[in-house]
Amino acid sequence: MTLGVSHDESRIYFKQEQGSFFGYTDYTHELWKKISSVNWYVSQADIDKGNKTYIYTGSSKFDGYKKLHQVVMIHWYGIEKFTEAYENDFIVEHHDNDAFNCLIENLSFAPNSVNLAKAHTYDKERKEALPLVAINFFKDFTTQKYQITLGFNKDFKIRMKDGTEKGVTVIRLVYNDDFRIVFQDASNLLYNLTKYLKFDLSKLQHIDMEITESKYIFFSNGEEIPAGIEVDGKFVMVLSDHTRLVSVSPNKNLYKKRS
Template structure:
Protein backbone atom coordinates (compact mmCIF):
# COMPACT_ATOMS: atom_id res chain seq x y z
CA UNK A 1 0.00 0.00 0.00
CA UNK A 2 1.26 3.45 -0.88
CA UNK A 3 0.84 6.10 1.84
CA UNK A 4 1.51 9.76 1.09
CA UNK A 5 0.49 13.33 1.92
CA UNK A 6 -1.49 15.47 -0.50
CA UNK A 7 -2.59 18.90 0.69
CA UNK A 8 -4.17 18.56 4.11
CA UNK A 9 -4.76 14.80 3.88
CA UNK A 10 -2.85 11.59 4.38
CA UNK A 11 -3.84 9.21 1.57
CA UNK A 12 -3.76 5.40 1.44
CA UNK A 13 -3.77 3.78 -2.00
CA UNK A 14 -4.08 0.09 -2.74
CA UNK A 15 -4.88 -1.91 -5.88
CA UNK A 16 -7.22 -4.04 -3.71
CA UNK A 17 -9.84 -1.23 -3.69
CA UNK A 18 -10.91 1.42 -6.19
CA UNK A 19 -11.17 4.25 -3.61
CA UNK A 20 -8.46 6.01 -1.68
CA UNK A 21 -8.42 5.83 2.09
CA UNK A 22 -7.72 9.10 3.86
CA UNK A 23 -7.38 10.98 7.13
CA UNK A 24 -6.49 14.51 8.17
CA UNK A 25 -2.87 15.58 7.89
CA UNK A 26 -1.17 16.36 11.18
CA UNK A 27 2.62 16.31 11.37
CA UNK A 28 2.74 14.15 14.51
CA UNK A 29 0.15 11.73 13.10
CA UNK A 30 1.97 11.59 9.76
CA UNK A 31 5.26 10.75 11.49
CA UNK A 32 3.58 7.81 13.25
CA UNK A 33 1.74 6.58 10.13
CA UNK A 34 4.72 6.68 7.78
CA UNK A 35 6.73 4.41 10.09
CA UNK A 36 4.11 1.65 9.87
CA UNK A 37 3.19 -0.82 7.15
CA UNK A 38 -0.48 -0.47 6.15
CA UNK A 39 -2.75 -2.87 4.27
CA UNK A 40 -6.41 -3.52 3.42
CA UNK A 41 -8.64 -6.10 5.06
CA UNK A 42 -12.28 -6.77 4.35
CA UNK A 43 -14.98 -6.99 7.02
CA UNK A 44 -16.42 -10.39 7.75
CA UNK A 45 -19.95 -10.56 6.48
CA UNK A 46 -22.46 -13.27 5.70
CA UNK A 47 -23.24 -11.45 2.47
CA UNK A 48 -19.91 -11.36 0.62
CA UNK A 49 -21.11 -8.49 -1.59
CA UNK A 50 -21.38 -6.19 1.43
CA UNK A 51 -17.83 -6.64 2.71
CA UNK A 52 -16.21 -3.30 3.49
CA UNK A 53 -12.53 -2.49 3.17
CA UNK A 54 -10.65 -1.29 6.26
CA UNK A 55 -7.11 0.04 6.45
CA UNK A 56 -5.02 -1.66 9.12
CA UNK A 57 -1.46 -2.18 10.27
CA UNK A 58 -0.04 -5.21 12.00
CA UNK A 59 3.13 -3.34 12.85
CA UNK A 60 5.11 -4.90 15.71
CA UNK A 61 2.56 -7.71 16.07
CA UNK A 62 -0.20 -5.39 17.34
CA UNK A 63 -2.92 -5.17 14.70
CA UNK A 64 -4.72 -1.84 14.63
CA UNK A 65 -7.34 -0.38 12.29
CA UNK A 66 -6.63 3.12 10.99
CA UNK A 67 -9.87 4.56 12.36
CA UNK A 68 -8.96 3.42 15.89
CA UNK A 69 -5.37 4.60 15.41
CA UNK A 70 -6.62 8.07 14.40
CA UNK A 71 -9.01 8.26 17.37
CA UNK A 72 -6.25 7.28 19.76
CA UNK A 73 -4.00 9.95 18.26
CA UNK A 74 -6.60 12.71 18.81
CA UNK A 75 -8.24 11.52 22.05
CA UNK A 76 -5.41 9.61 23.72
CA UNK A 77 -4.87 6.05 24.89
CA UNK A 78 -6.82 6.53 28.14
CA UNK A 79 -10.00 7.61 26.26
CA UNK A 80 -9.68 4.58 23.99
CA UNK A 81 -9.46 2.32 27.06
CA UNK A 82 -12.50 4.01 28.66
CA UNK A 83 -14.48 3.57 25.45
CA UNK A 84 -13.58 -0.12 25.27
CA UNK A 85 -14.54 -0.64 28.94
CA UNK A 86 -17.95 0.93 28.24
CA UNK A 87 -18.37 -1.28 25.13
CA UNK A 88 -18.13 1.70 22.79
CA UNK A 89 -16.73 1.40 19.27
CA UNK A 90 -15.33 3.90 16.80
CA UNK A 91 -18.08 4.62 14.27
CA UNK A 92 -17.62 5.99 10.75
CA UNK A 93 -20.46 8.55 10.70
CA UNK A 94 -20.68 8.49 6.89
CA UNK A 95 -20.57 4.69 6.86
CA UNK A 96 -17.55 4.97 4.54
CA UNK A 97 -14.90 2.70 6.03
CA UNK A 98 -12.01 4.36 4.18
CA UNK A 99 -12.88 7.87 5.42
CA UNK A 100 -10.84 8.11 8.63
CA UNK A 101 -10.99 11.88 9.03
CA UNK A 102 -11.54 12.87 12.66
CA UNK A 103 -14.78 14.66 11.65
CA UNK A 104 -16.13 11.30 10.40
CA UNK A 105 -15.30 9.30 13.54
CA UNK A 106 -16.90 9.14 16.96
CA UNK A 107 -17.31 6.82 19.94
CA UNK A 108 -20.75 5.22 20.18
CA UNK A 109 -22.16 2.21 22.05
CA UNK A 110 -21.68 -1.05 20.15
CA UNK A 111 -25.45 -1.70 20.18
CA UNK A 112 -26.13 1.74 18.64
CA UNK A 113 -23.47 1.08 15.98
CA UNK A 114 -25.23 -2.18 15.07
CA UNK A 115 -28.69 -0.60 14.91
CA UNK A 116 -27.32 2.37 12.91
CA UNK A 117 -25.87 -0.07 10.36
CA UNK A 118 -29.12 -2.06 10.16
CA UNK A 119 -31.40 0.97 9.81
CA UNK A 120 -30.09 4.53 9.38
CA UNK A 121 -27.20 3.72 7.02
CA UNK A 122 -29.57 1.73 4.77
CA UNK A 123 -32.34 4.37 4.80
CA UNK A 124 -29.84 7.16 4.07
CA UNK A 125 -28.87 5.37 0.82
CA UNK A 126 -32.53 4.94 -0.14
CA UNK A 127 -33.32 8.69 -0.01
CA UNK A 128 -30.20 9.98 -1.83
CA UNK A 129 -32.19 10.86 -4.95
CA UNK A 130 -34.28 13.33 -2.94
CA UNK A 131 -31.64 14.61 -0.51
CA UNK A 132 -28.19 13.85 0.82
CA UNK A 133 -27.82 13.65 4.58
CA UNK A 134 -24.45 13.61 6.31
CA UNK A 135 -23.34 13.81 9.91
CA UNK A 136 -19.99 15.29 10.93
CA UNK A 137 -18.38 15.96 14.28
CA UNK A 138 -16.22 19.03 14.89
CA UNK A 139 -13.27 17.81 16.95
CA UNK A 140 -12.54 21.29 18.33
CA UNK A 141 -16.08 22.13 19.53
CA UNK A 142 -17.29 18.51 19.94
CA UNK A 143 -20.55 19.50 18.21
CA UNK A 144 -22.28 17.28 15.67
CA UNK A 145 -23.48 18.85 12.45
CA UNK A 146 -26.22 17.37 10.32
CA UNK A 147 -26.04 18.60 6.74
CA UNK A 148 -28.99 18.10 4.43
CA UNK A 149 -28.63 19.00 0.74
CA UNK A 150 -31.82 18.78 -1.28
CA UNK A 151 -31.68 17.25 -4.77
CA UNK A 152 -35.38 17.91 -5.38
CA UNK A 153 -37.03 21.31 -4.86
CA UNK A 154 -37.65 21.89 -1.14
CA UNK A 155 -39.13 24.68 0.95
CA UNK A 156 -38.94 26.06 4.44
CA UNK A 157 -42.32 27.28 5.64
CA UNK A 158 -42.17 30.44 7.72
CA UNK A 159 -45.39 30.09 9.71
CA UNK A 160 -44.96 33.45 11.42
CA UNK A 161 -44.99 35.36 8.11
CA UNK A 162 -46.96 32.75 6.16
CA UNK A 163 -44.22 32.41 3.52
CA UNK A 164 -42.69 29.49 1.71
CA UNK A 165 -38.94 29.93 1.17
CA UNK A 166 -36.96 27.74 -1.25
CA UNK A 167 -33.96 26.02 0.30
CA UNK A 168 -31.08 24.05 -1.19
CA UNK A 169 -29.32 22.99 2.01
CA UNK A 170 -29.83 22.95 5.74
CA UNK A 171 -27.37 22.73 8.65
CA UNK A 172 -28.21 21.65 12.20
CA UNK A 173 -25.84 21.67 15.20
CA UNK A 174 -26.19 19.36 18.19
CA UNK A 175 -24.35 18.80 21.45
CA UNK A 176 -22.13 15.74 21.84
CA UNK A 177 -25.02 13.25 22.25
CA UNK A 178 -24.91 10.97 19.23
CA UNK A 179 -28.07 9.04 20.12
CA UNK A 180 -30.07 12.30 19.95
CA UNK A 181 -28.42 13.25 16.63
CA UNK A 182 -29.19 9.87 15.12
CA UNK A 183 -32.80 10.01 16.29
Protein backbone atom coordinates in the same frame (compact mmCIF):
# COMPACT_ATOMS: atom_id res chain seq x y z
CA MET B 1 -2.75 -6.03 -0.21
CA THR B 2 -0.08 -3.52 0.77
CA LEU B 3 -0.98 0.17 0.53
CA GLY B 4 1.30 3.09 -0.14
CA VAL B 5 0.86 6.26 1.91
CA SER B 6 1.29 9.90 0.88
CA HIS B 7 -0.01 13.28 1.97
CA ASP B 8 -0.72 16.83 0.93
CA GLU B 9 -1.35 19.84 3.19
CA SER B 10 -4.72 18.57 4.42
CA ARG B 11 -4.96 14.78 4.04
CA ILE B 12 -3.05 11.52 4.29
CA TYR B 13 -3.89 9.07 1.49
CA PHE B 14 -3.78 5.28 1.33
CA LYS B 15 -3.44 3.80 -2.15
CA GLN B 16 -2.57 0.57 -3.85
CA GLU B 17 0.83 0.88 -5.47
CA GLN B 18 -0.78 0.42 -8.91
CA GLY B 19 -2.86 3.51 -8.19
CA SER B 20 -6.22 2.31 -6.79
CA PHE B 21 -7.41 4.66 -4.06
CA PHE B 22 -8.57 3.21 -0.75
CA GLY B 23 -8.81 5.74 2.06
CA TYR B 24 -7.76 8.91 3.78
CA THR B 25 -7.50 10.78 7.04
CA ASP B 26 -6.51 14.28 8.16
CA TYR B 27 -2.88 15.33 7.81
CA THR B 28 -0.96 16.59 10.80
CA HIS B 29 2.79 16.32 11.14
CA GLU B 30 2.53 14.19 14.26
CA LEU B 31 -0.04 11.80 12.81
CA TRP B 32 1.98 11.48 9.60
CA LYS B 33 5.04 10.45 11.61
CA LYS B 34 3.03 7.68 13.23
CA ILE B 35 1.34 6.44 10.08
CA SER B 36 4.42 6.55 7.86
CA SER B 37 6.43 4.51 10.38
CA VAL B 38 4.48 1.27 9.73
CA ASN B 39 3.04 -0.69 6.80
CA TRP B 40 -0.68 -0.57 5.93
CA TYR B 41 -2.93 -3.12 4.27
CA VAL B 42 -6.45 -4.03 3.18
CA SER B 43 -7.80 -7.56 2.89
CA GLN B 44 -7.92 -8.60 -0.77
CA ALA B 45 -10.02 -11.64 0.17
CA ASP B 46 -12.70 -9.43 1.75
CA ILE B 47 -12.67 -7.08 -1.22
CA ASP B 48 -13.09 -10.00 -3.64
CA LYS B 49 -16.05 -11.29 -1.61
CA GLY B 50 -17.65 -7.86 -1.34
CA ASN B 51 -17.27 -7.85 2.45
CA LYS B 52 -16.71 -4.74 4.51
CA THR B 53 -13.03 -4.31 5.24
CA TYR B 54 -10.79 -1.80 7.00
CA ILE B 55 -7.36 -0.32 6.48
CA TYR B 56 -5.06 -1.90 9.07
CA THR B 57 -1.43 -2.28 10.10
CA GLY B 58 0.41 -5.41 11.15
CA SER B 59 2.31 -3.43 13.78
CA SER B 60 1.50 -3.59 17.51
CA LYS B 61 2.99 -0.19 18.31
CA PHE B 62 -0.39 1.57 18.78
CA ASP B 63 -1.16 -0.11 22.10
CA GLY B 64 -2.10 -3.25 20.19
CA TYR B 65 -4.83 -1.56 18.10
CA LYS B 66 -4.33 -2.05 14.38
CA LYS B 67 -7.21 -0.53 12.42
CA LEU B 68 -6.68 2.92 10.94
CA HIS B 69 -9.80 4.44 12.51
CA GLN B 70 -8.64 3.21 15.93
CA VAL B 71 -5.17 4.69 15.44
CA VAL B 72 -6.72 8.00 14.35
CA MET B 73 -8.99 8.19 17.40
CA ILE B 74 -6.12 7.31 19.76
CA HIS B 75 -4.06 10.11 18.18
CA TRP B 76 -6.79 12.75 18.61
CA TYR B 77 -8.39 11.69 21.90
CA GLY B 78 -5.60 9.82 23.69
CA ILE B 79 -5.32 6.20 24.71
CA GLU B 80 -7.02 6.70 28.10
CA LYS B 81 -10.26 8.02 26.61
CA PHE B 82 -10.10 5.41 23.86
CA THR B 83 -9.74 2.43 26.21
CA GLU B 84 -12.41 3.87 28.53
CA ALA B 85 -14.82 4.03 25.59
CA TYR B 86 -14.13 0.42 24.61
CA GLU B 87 -14.48 -0.77 28.21
CA ASN B 88 -17.98 0.81 28.24
CA ASP B 89 -18.99 -1.05 25.05
CA PHE B 90 -18.50 1.95 22.78
CA ILE B 91 -16.98 1.56 19.35
CA VAL B 92 -15.58 3.97 16.74
CA GLU B 93 -18.46 4.90 14.45
CA HIS B 94 -17.98 6.03 10.83
CA HIS B 95 -20.80 8.55 10.38
CA ASP B 96 -21.16 7.93 6.63
CA ASN B 97 -20.62 4.15 6.94
CA ASP B 98 -17.51 4.40 4.73
CA ALA B 99 -14.81 2.40 6.51
CA PHE B 100 -12.12 4.10 4.42
CA ASN B 101 -13.17 7.65 5.35
CA CYS B 102 -11.15 8.16 8.52
CA LEU B 103 -11.34 11.94 8.68
CA ILE B 104 -11.74 12.96 12.32
CA GLU B 105 -15.00 14.76 11.42
CA ASN B 106 -16.41 11.40 10.28
CA LEU B 107 -15.61 9.50 13.49
CA SER B 108 -17.29 9.33 16.91
CA PHE B 109 -17.35 7.10 19.95
CA ALA B 110 -20.81 5.53 19.91
CA PRO B 111 -22.58 2.80 21.90
CA ASN B 112 -22.30 -0.50 20.09
CA SER B 113 -26.09 -0.97 20.35
CA VAL B 114 -26.65 2.33 18.52
CA ASN B 115 -24.09 1.32 15.91
CA LEU B 116 -26.04 -1.87 15.20
CA ALA B 117 -29.33 0.01 14.95
CA LYS B 118 -27.74 2.54 12.59
CA ALA B 119 -26.40 -0.23 10.35
CA HIS B 120 -29.83 -1.82 9.93
CA THR B 121 -31.83 1.37 9.40
CA TYR B 122 -30.19 4.73 8.76
CA ASP B 123 -27.18 3.50 6.76
CA LYS B 124 -29.40 1.62 4.30
CA GLU B 125 -32.19 4.20 4.09
CA ARG B 126 -29.76 7.10 3.55
CA LYS B 127 -28.64 5.66 0.20
CA GLU B 128 -32.21 5.00 -0.89
CA ALA B 129 -33.15 8.61 -0.09
CA LEU B 130 -30.55 10.22 -2.39
CA PRO B 131 -32.98 11.03 -5.21
CA LEU B 132 -34.73 13.30 -2.67
CA VAL B 133 -32.12 14.34 -0.12
CA ALA B 134 -28.47 13.83 0.80
CA ILE B 135 -28.21 13.66 4.58
CA ASN B 136 -24.92 13.46 6.49
CA PHE B 137 -23.51 14.44 9.84
CA PHE B 138 -20.08 15.60 10.98
CA LYS B 139 -18.24 16.33 14.23
CA ASP B 140 -15.83 19.19 14.82
CA PHE B 141 -12.95 18.11 17.05
CA THR B 142 -12.14 21.59 18.40
CA THR B 143 -15.64 22.54 19.58
CA GLN B 144 -16.95 18.96 19.93
CA LYS B 145 -20.15 20.05 18.17
CA TYR B 146 -21.98 18.21 15.41
CA GLN B 147 -23.65 19.33 12.20
CA ILE B 148 -26.35 17.50 10.31
CA THR B 149 -26.42 18.65 6.70
CA LEU B 150 -29.25 18.15 4.24
CA GLY B 151 -28.89 18.77 0.52
CA PHE B 152 -32.18 18.55 -1.39
CA ASN B 153 -32.18 17.07 -4.87
CA LYS B 154 -35.88 17.86 -5.38
CA ASP B 155 -37.73 21.12 -4.86
CA PHE B 156 -38.37 21.42 -1.11
CA LYS B 157 -39.94 24.12 1.04
CA ILE B 158 -39.93 24.69 4.78
CA ARG B 159 -42.25 26.84 6.86
CA MET B 160 -40.46 29.55 8.82
CA LYS B 161 -41.45 30.84 12.28
CA ASP B 162 -43.22 33.82 10.72
CA GLY B 163 -45.44 31.47 8.72
CA THR B 164 -43.80 32.08 5.35
CA GLU B 165 -42.50 29.26 3.17
CA LYS B 166 -39.03 29.20 1.64
CA GLY B 167 -37.59 26.94 -1.01
CA VAL B 168 -34.34 25.51 0.35
CA THR B 169 -31.49 23.56 -1.21
CA VAL B 170 -29.30 23.15 1.91
CA ILE B 171 -30.04 23.03 5.64
CA ARG B 172 -27.31 22.81 8.28
CA LEU B 173 -28.25 21.98 11.88
CA VAL B 174 -25.80 22.36 14.78
CA TYR B 175 -25.81 20.12 17.87
CA ASN B 176 -24.02 19.80 21.18
CA ASP B 177 -21.79 16.81 21.86
CA ASP B 178 -24.30 13.97 22.08
CA PHE B 179 -23.99 11.29 19.39
CA ARG B 180 -27.25 9.63 20.30
CA ILE B 181 -29.31 12.81 19.94
CA VAL B 182 -27.64 13.61 16.61
CA PHE B 183 -28.29 10.10 15.33
CA GLN B 184 -31.91 10.15 16.51
CA ASP B 185 -32.58 13.49 14.81
CA ALA B 186 -30.83 12.38 11.60
CA SER B 187 -32.89 9.17 11.60
CA ASN B 188 -36.15 11.04 12.25
CA LEU B 189 -35.38 13.55 9.50
CA LEU B 190 -34.67 10.75 7.08
CA TYR B 191 -37.84 8.86 7.96
CA ASN B 192 -40.16 11.88 7.83
CA LEU B 193 -38.71 13.15 4.57
CA THR B 194 -38.93 9.81 2.77
CA LYS B 195 -42.31 8.84 4.28
CA TYR B 196 -44.14 12.17 4.43
CA LEU B 197 -41.97 14.59 2.42
CA LYS B 198 -41.84 16.97 5.38
CA PHE B 199 -40.51 17.39 8.91
CA ASP B 200 -41.14 19.60 11.93
CA LEU B 201 -38.17 21.81 12.86
CA SER B 202 -39.65 22.46 16.31
CA LYS B 203 -39.28 18.78 17.23
CA LEU B 204 -35.54 18.68 16.55
CA GLN B 205 -32.92 19.26 19.26
CA HIS B 206 -30.47 21.46 17.32
CA ILE B 207 -28.95 24.56 18.93
CA ASP B 208 -28.38 26.56 15.74
CA MET B 209 -29.17 26.32 12.03
CA GLU B 210 -28.46 27.81 8.63
CA ILE B 211 -30.43 27.52 5.41
CA THR B 212 -29.43 28.12 1.81
CA GLU B 213 -32.43 29.23 -0.22
CA SER B 214 -33.04 27.69 -3.62
CA LYS B 215 -32.36 29.59 -6.82
CA TYR B 216 -34.75 28.71 -9.63
CA ILE B 217 -33.58 28.66 -13.24
CA PHE B 218 -35.98 28.20 -16.14
CA PHE B 219 -35.07 26.55 -19.44
CA SER B 220 -36.98 26.47 -22.70
CA ASN B 221 -38.67 23.27 -23.84
CA GLY B 222 -36.12 21.01 -25.47
CA GLU B 223 -33.20 23.03 -24.15
CA GLU B 224 -30.45 20.85 -22.75
CA ILE B 225 -30.00 21.32 -18.99
CA PRO B 226 -26.31 21.82 -18.12
CA ALA B 227 -24.61 20.39 -15.03
CA GLY B 228 -23.73 23.92 -13.93
CA ILE B 229 -23.89 27.57 -14.94
CA GLU B 230 -22.26 30.82 -13.86
CA VAL B 231 -24.39 33.12 -11.68
CA ASP B 232 -22.95 36.44 -10.48
CA GLY B 233 -19.44 35.24 -11.26
CA LYS B 234 -19.80 31.96 -9.35
CA PHE B 235 -20.23 28.44 -10.69
CA VAL B 236 -23.57 27.00 -9.54
CA MET B 237 -24.56 23.34 -9.85
CA VAL B 238 -27.85 22.80 -11.62
CA LEU B 239 -29.74 20.00 -9.86
CA SER B 240 -31.67 17.71 -12.18
CA ASP B 241 -32.35 14.03 -12.83
CA HIS B 242 -28.75 13.78 -14.06
CA THR B 243 -27.00 15.91 -11.42
CA ARG B 244 -27.52 15.47 -7.70
CA LEU B 245 -25.95 16.22 -4.34
CA VAL B 246 -24.46 13.27 -2.46
CA SER B 247 -23.03 15.20 0.49
CA VAL B 248 -23.03 18.78 1.77
CA SER B 249 -20.01 19.91 3.80
CA PRO B 250 -20.51 21.49 7.22
CA ASN B 251 -20.06 25.24 7.65
CA LYS B 252 -17.12 25.41 10.06
CA ASN B 253 -18.02 28.94 11.15
CA LEU B 254 -21.31 27.64 12.55
CA TYR B 255 -19.44 25.48 15.04
CA LYS B 256 -17.82 28.60 16.50
CA LYS B 257 -21.03 30.52 17.14
CA ARG B 258 -22.14 30.74 20.75
CA SER B 259 -25.58 29.27 21.13
